[in-house]
Each structure stands twice: as C-alpha cells, then as structure tokens.
Amino acid sequence: MTETNSHSFATLAVHAGAAPDPTTGSRVTPIYQTASYVFRDADHAAALFGLQEFGNIYTRIGNPTQSVLEARVAALEGGSAALAVASGHAAQLLAFHTLLEPGDEFIAARQLYGGSINQFSHGFSKFGWRVAWADATKPETFRAAVTEKTRAIFIESIANPGGIIIDIPAIAKIAKEFRIPLIVDNTLATPYLCRPKEFGADIVVHSLTKFMGGQGNSIGGIVVDCGTFDWNGAPHRYRTLVEPNPSYNGMVLADAFGPMAFALACRVMGLRDLGPAIAPLNAFLILNGIETLPLRMEKHCENAVRVAAFLERHKAVAWVNYAGLPSSSNHALATEITPRGAGAVFTFGLKGGYEAGKKLVSNLKLFSHLANIGDVRSLVIHPASTTHRQLTDEQRITAGAGPDVVRLSVGIEDANDLIGDLQDALSGLA
Numbered sequence: 001m002t003e004t005n006s007h008s009f010a011t012l013a014v015h016a017g018a019a020p021d022p023t024t025g026s027r028v029t030p031i032y033q034t035a036s037y038v039f040r041d042a043d044h045a046a047a048l049f050g051l052q053e054f055g056n057i058y059t060r061i062g063n064p065t066q067s068v069l070e071a072r073v074a075a076l077e078g079g080s081a082a083l084a085v086a087s088g089h090a091a092q093l094l095a096f097h098t099l100l101e102p103g104d105e106f107i108a109a110r111q112l113y114g115g116s117i118n119q120f121s122h123g124f125s126k127f128g129w130r131v132a133w134a135d136a137t138k139p140e141t142f143r144a145a146v147t148e149k150t151r152a153i154f155i156e157s158i159a160n161p162g163g164i165i166i167d168i169p170a171i172a173k174i175a176k177e178f179r180i181p182l183i184v185d186n187t188l189a190t191p192y193l194c195r196p197k198e199f200g201a202d203i204v205v206h207s208l209t210k211f212m213g214g215q216g217n218s219i220g221g222i223v224v225d226c227g228t229f230d231w232n233g234a235p236h237r238y239r240t241l242v243e244p245n246p247s248y249n250g251m252v253l254a255d256a257f258g259p260m261a262f263a264l265a266c267r268v269m270g271l272r273d274l275g276p277a278i279a280p281l282n283a284f285l286i287l288n289g290i291e292t293l294p295l296r297m298e299k300h301c302e303n304a305v306r307v308a309a310f311l312e313r314h315k316a317v318a319w320v321n322y323a324g325l326p327s328s329s330n331h332a333l334a335t336e337i338t339p340r341g342a343g344a345v346f347t348f349g350l351k352g353g354y355e356a357g358k359k360l361v362s363n364l365k366l367f368s369h370l371a372n373i374g375d376v377r378s379l380v381i382h383p384a385s386t387t388h389r390q391l392t393d394e395q396r397i398t399a400g401a402g403p404d405v406v407r408l409s410v411g412i413e414d415a416n417d418l419i420g421d422l423q424d425a426l427s428g429l430a
C-alpha cells in the first residue's frame with residue numbers, strides 16, 4: 001500500500017490503498033477473480049487461520065481487489081479499518097451481528113431508507129434483536145428510548161428519502177453518555193460531504209451501490225470502524241469483542257486488535273459465518289467509481305441546488321424539502337454538517353397529490369423512474385407507491401414519504417436539460 005493517508009481527499013480518492021500490482025506492474029488494481037490463494041507453506045497457512053498474520057485465504061473472507069476498496073474507504077472516512085460486503089444491507093447485518101445478542105435492543109432513527117426500516121423491523125426480529133424508534137429531528141427522543149438492553153444507536157447522516165440533514169453531534173453526545181456505539185449510514189452524504197467520525201460516530205456504514213460507486217452498475221456495502229469505541233470500557237459486554245473466542249484459540253478480539261477490532265470481528269465472525277461476500281468485479285467497479293467521487297459530488301450538489309430552486313418557484317409544486325436551499329429550515333444544520341453541499345437526493349410535494357405524483361414520474365423523460373439513488377443519471381421515484389409501499393401510513397409520513405411526495409436523485413447531466421424535462425413533465429399535469 002502507498003502511504004498516502006496524509007494527502008487531501010481528492011488524492012486519497014484516487015490513490016489510497018492502491019499500488020501498482022507487484023507481479024504484473026498493472027497500474028489499475030486488477031480484478032482478482034479467484035476463489036482461493038496458495039499458502040507459502042504449512043506454517044503460513046496456520047498463521048493465517050490463527051489470525052497471527054493477515055493475508056488471503058478464501059474470497060468469502062477477503063480478496064485483494066476488495067482489500068484496496070476497504071483501505072480506500074477507510075482512508076476517506078478517517079477510519080482505522082473497513083470491511084466491504086455484498087450490499088449496504090449486508091453491511092448493516094454484519095455490524096449488528098457483531099454487536100447484538102438475542103434479546104438485545106438498538107435505537108434507530110425513524111427517518112431511514114425504507115429497506116432499512118424493513119430490515120430492522122422484520123429481518124432482524126428473527127435474530128431476537130429489537131429495534132426502538134426515535135425521531136432524528138429531536139435528539140432527546142434517543143435518550144428517552146435508551147434501556148438496560150440498548151447496545152447501539154443507528155442514524156443516517158442525510159436521511160432518505162426526505163434529504164434532511166441530521167444533527168449527528170447531538171445524537172453522538174447521547175451515545176457517549178451511555179457509552180453505546182453510534183452507527184451512521186453515510187450513503188447519501190459520502191465522506192466527501194460529511195465525515196461522521198468527526199461528529200462522534202464510532203461506526204460508519206454505506207451502501208456503495210449509490211454515490212460511492214456512482215454509476216448504478218453494482219451492489220456493494222461497507223462497514224468502517226472509526227477505531228474510537230472502547231469495547232473493554234463499555235458498561236455492557238459486547239461478547240463477540242471482549243470474550244475469549246473459541247474459534248480462534250480463546251483470543252479476545254478487542255485486546256488483540258484494538259482500534260481495528262470491530263472491523264475485524266465483522267470479517268472473521270460475521271462474514272465468515274453469514275457469508276455475504278462482495279464479488280471481486282463489483283469491488284473493482286466501485287473502486288473505479290470512487291476515483292471520481294469529489295468531481296461527481298460537486299456536480300451533483302450544484303445541479304441539485306439549481307433543480308430545487310426551479311421547483312420551488314413552480315406553481316404545481318406545493319413545497320420543496322432540500323437543505324441546500326437557503327429557504328430550508330434545515331439549511332443552518334447543513335452548513336455545519338455538510339458544508340460542501342447538502343447532497344443530491346431530496347423530495348418535493350405536488351399540489352395534485354398521489355395521482356399527480358404517479359403522472360409526473362411517467363411524464364419525465366431524462367429522469368429514469370426507478371428504485372435507486374446516487375447514479376450519474378438523474379432518477380425519480382414516487383415513494384408512496386413504490387419503496388415505502390410496505391410501510392403503514394404513519395411510518396410513511398414520519399419517513400417523509402407521504403402521498404404527494406416525489407423523490408429526485410439529481411445526476412450530473414446539464415442542469416438546463418434537467419430543468420427542461422421537469423418543466424415539460426409538470427406542464428403535462430394540468
């Protein structure tokens with residue numbers, strides 16, 4: 001690995017974790033399309049299996065293309081180590097699997113990606129993990145939700161789908177008071193707009209599928225260990241981290257691996273046993289995407305401001321919820337949490353309600369109607385009839401996905417063309 005961690009963000013986005021391939025000289029990190037790796041000798045094999053030495057064993061647990069991706073995202077987030085996996089949801093699963101035992105609880109913001117609300121309420125309950133919901137716009141509601149069994153707090157930095165900016169420092173303060181790790185899903189912001197560690201997060205997760213990869217071509221996720229949480233000092237026992245591990249000769253991961261223990265535990269326990277490994281090709285595509293992250297995020301944010309300002313003035317539009325607009329009640333927080341821009345995903349409401357929302361998505365031509373965000377292409381969705389369909393009306397409204405709501409993910413095309421497309425589609429509503 002080249003020692004680049006003292007460089008600035010744009011340099012790290014291109015170089016962190018990568019070096020020319022030692023055997024071929026290949027400048028671009030190759031796709032190591034292999035399931036397994038030859039050991040040097042029997043002692044080497046034993047050292048790898050015993051965690052005395054790090055190296056490649058089997059692609060379910062790690063792969064050289066994936067390792068570069070992990071080192072790069074860890075550098076961009078300012079973390080100590082990372083684990084890349086098959087999807088954003090797999091990253092969340094492994095983070096919680098490392099922290100929780102059956103019967104444990106965690107507190108999550110109500111303002112989340114719809115898929116995360118499903119994962120937490122349905123998928124996770126089968127493991128015996130209980131979620132308590134709090135209101136991310138009212139940090140004190142997290143304090144009120146803490147019980148004896150609370151083992152983690154989970155929020156998004158920019159919350160999906162409403163595009164609201166969350167007061168991470170206020171929620172981090174409560175997590176620290178109870179010595180509970182704070183997990184921040186930084187998918188919508190990316191470390192270019194916000195580095196949750198600087199605001200007190202202990203663990204950062206991403207869906208790499210979105211702005212990080214940036215081109216809508218592969219699913220991936222990552223867990224970043226900020227290296228900040230004192231597992232041994234916590235009042236609760238995080239068993240995976242602090243108890244002797246029978247599958248590694250009684251090793252205590254928190255003692256052996258210090259600030260990298262959480263990421264390592266997610267790999268050698270969670271990924272090893274649950275199995276959601278990222279494909280080497282996807283790691284490669286996402287890694288290439290990250291190289292242009294700063295350029296893309298600048299353009300995404302610039303276009304989003306222009307599109308939001310246009311919508312705010314349109315007579316068919318009831319309201320625009322974009323923290324990047326000076327008129328937004330969320331704007332002051334945005335200047336503190338995401339000073340380079342408030343992201344490119346936001347919602348607006350149509351005076352014509354549910355039917356107008358459905359009509360608008362069919363009228364648009366440049367904006368693709370689909371369930372994704374963070375693509376170079378502009379995207380649109382009507383959450384109430386799609387992503388947030390499974391939720392109750394109350395959950396939908398608190399998640400910012402009421403009947404009249406349309407969500408945009410503004411791409412990097414020419415802003416005038418995007419505005420023209422919206423203009424035509426809105427005229428067609430009358």
Ligand SMILES: *Cc1c(COP(=O)(O)O)cnc(C)c1O
Pocket residue numbers: 087088089090113115116156160185187188206207208209210219220221373
């Ligand atoms: C898409 C998304 C996820 C889930 O990620 P996948 O890669 O689809 O599994 C989690 N959180 C947020 C904010 C997302 O947008």
